[in-house]
Amino acid sequence: MSKKIVSILLLLLMCRLFAVASEPNVTGIWLVGEKDYHIELYKNASGAIEGKVVWMKVANDSHGKPRTDIDNPDEKLRSRPIMGLKTVTDFKWNEADGAFVNGKVYKKGKIYCGMMKLNSDGTLFLRGYICSVSFLGKSDTWTRIK
Secondary structure, eight states: OHHHHHHHHHHHHHHHHHTSOOOOOOOEEEEOTTSSEEEEEEEOTTSOEEEEEEEESSOBOTTSSBOBOTTOSSGGGTTSBSTTOEEEEEEEEETTTTEEEEEEEEETTEEEEEEEEEOTTSOEEEEEEETTEEEEEEEEEEEEOO
16 A cells, blocks of 8 residues: 555656746747737847737828837937837746746836736736836736747
8 A cells, every 4th residue: 555655656746846947939920919019029149038029900100101209218219210220138937926026127218027828818927127226117017929
């Protein structure tokens, strides 16, 4: 009887070891929660997740010109186009959290710290917050479109 118990315990332990969360594939094109941007997420050369704007609901300003990064605190960068702008950087997989962590999100001239996690329904949960003050932030859910 004790051999059966030991065998069962060993089997359960082995199952637990192999049940560790593996890095999910979050690469692809995502529709942000407000449905006004598509962000393409991809892995950079070091394996971190990055993302850039590949579609905008309102791509041009009131003069018909491509929208630019007018909110950027650096005057020299205010003329760069939003289309193609890298807005997601440095998200790295953390197995213990089951999430991509320690990344940065750029939005309207501000850089936020963040984390992202793939939900069981296939959507992507993002939490952006003022760096070092994680309770001051905003969450968003993105939907994969490609």
